[in-house]
Amino acid sequence: MDLAPLLRKLRAVQAVAAAGSTVDAAQGLHASQSSVVRAVRDAEAALGAALFERSSRGMVPTAVGRLVAQRVARALELIAQADAHATRAPRSPWPALAWQRSRLASGIGHRHVRTFLALVDGGSESRASQALGVSQSAVHQTLAQAEHLAGEPLFYRARAGLRLNDAGQALLKAVKLMLAELAHAADDIASAQGTMRGRAVIGTLPFSTGLFVPRALDRVLASHPDLEVTVVDGTYATLLHQLRYAEIDVIVGALRDPPPADDVRQETLFDDRLAVVARRGHPLAGRAPLRLRDLARRAWVLPMPGTPAQAAFDQAFAAEGLAAPQERLRVNSTMMMQALLYDSDRVALMSPRHLEREIAAGLLTVLPVVVQHAPRLIGMTTRADYLPPPGMRVLLDSLRAAAREVGTAGQPAPALARGDWYKQSA
Structure with a gap:
């Protein structure tokens, strides 16, 4: 259900919900009462649901009506906030109609x-x-x-x-945020009518989602077959732009410290500790516990600049008073990094949680190297004012539950539990 074509009618619906009657709403909108009545009826017909309970004392929103009015108010307020010429003082006595201070929000169709x-x-x-x-x-x-x-x-x-x-x-x-709110309104209506549906888009960062994201998706899709989930990957900068423009709903992966902007919110799911990883049978695999200085001249596959993994890499070498190797090979793909490790004696600083299956299968191994770094925080990033629709709330809760299973904050990664090869910096 696409609510965007109903934008003008939904503006009237939201005004009636705020004012409590078509008479007062018409005055607030500077429109005729008949046009407001007609807009509300048309919206109810298009949505296939009653939005108001009507009585001699006025109009009270139904459960569906409250959901719609809330989303429309949020959508129009987003437009008002983008209007550099909006007045500071509200033009309406009802707080829910604060968007009326903006001519753009009041008139856009x-x-x-x-x-x-x-x-x-x-x-x-x-x-x-x-x-x-x-x-x-x-x-x-x-x-x-x-x-x-x-x-x-x-x-x-x-x-x-x-x-x-x-x-x-x-x-x-x-506009993109407004359209997302209207799309979420359609999902809210469906949920209120007994159907959990909608579309969620997850952005994933390399080297940090491990098994918990697939596990969460499998559970959600098994219990809610009408939900549609799209997973995209990319660099942090690309995904952050898509998040802020409502092209994706959540970024899952390594969090940034400090947060990148005021309009996003980060939620930590667990600490992730990195270790030196190499292929099975690597010449250093059978050696006694090593120090990073023993690998300083080794060929590395490095993470991308500006990432938490690169910060951890630099911290680990600095903790031993060493300059970090300046390797020419940097990779932003988990599959490519694994392929490079399989076919060479290169080493990489990676998350054993992310490589749990490869390590268990004997394809890769964790070298006994002491690595001191502040653990990466793995979590979810959403827009600060994000109000997820029902399907997305279920998905976020599933991600939280799956993350708890792979490791809670402060616990060592499973692959490192057998040895003291990792040390957290103070």
């Missing part, structure tokens, strides 16, 4: 949203008109309306086409 996104994707009015199947003059007129609501241009205009300016970039982020 689905046509504006579709046209704006088509212009962003196409980079010109002609390509946007082709994508939307409307005339170029219609695109131009809708863009002019959107910029009037925003109170300023949204694009730089040049012979090469259109490019977002700062105001346009802020609106793009707000």
Whole structure:
């Protein structure tokens, strides 16, 4: 169910929920009562659910109505926050209608949203008109309306086409977050009607998700077959951008210290301790406990710069008063790193938890090397104001439960329990 085309009608629904009657909502929206009544009825018909209980004393939202009103209020507030010309003082006596301080939030419609996104994707009015199947003059007129609501241009205009300016970039982020809220509203409605469904997108970071993410996904999908889950991987910078623009719902992997931005929230699931890993039969595998200085001249496969794994690598060598090796080979893929280890005498600093099966199968081994570093924190990163729909709440809880099974904070990794090859720095 796509609620975005109902944006104008949902604005009326949210106003009625806040004001308690169509009369007061109409006054707050500066619209006729009949148009508000019609918008509410149309929304109820489209959603297939009653949104209000009507009586002589007014209109009270049903359970579904409260869910819808909450999501719509959040969606419109996101647009208001992106409006640099919004007034500071609310224009409505009802706090839930605070978005009315923004002309952009009060007036934006689905046509504006579709046209704006088509212009962003196409980079010109002609390509946007082709994508939307409307005339170029219609695109131009809708863009002019959107910029009037925003109170300023949204694009730089040049012979090469259109490019977002700062105001346009802020609106793009707000629009994507708004559309995510409306999509979550559809999931809320389905759950209230007895069906757990929806789509969740998980971003995973290399070298840190181990077995707990697949375990969590298997359990959720087995118990909730109508949920759709997509897993994507990438660099932290790429996934963080996607998270902030609502293209993914959660990042699972090594957390950053300090957090990268005020608009994200990190939740620690467990501590992850790294060890020196090599292929089965490596020349150092049968040696007595080693120090990192014994491996300083060895060929390494290094993590990517700026990652928690690289920080741990640098800390470990610094703890022994050594300069970290400056290897030319850096890898951001677990499979590629494992392949490099299988076929050479290279070594790498990796998580035994992440390689549990490979170590158990005898493909890789943990070398008896003392490694001192502050353990990486493995967890989940979401948007700070994220209100997950029911299906996503189930998935997040499943990730927490699976993480508890592979190790809680402060406990050694299973592969290291047999020896004192790891030391946590103070």
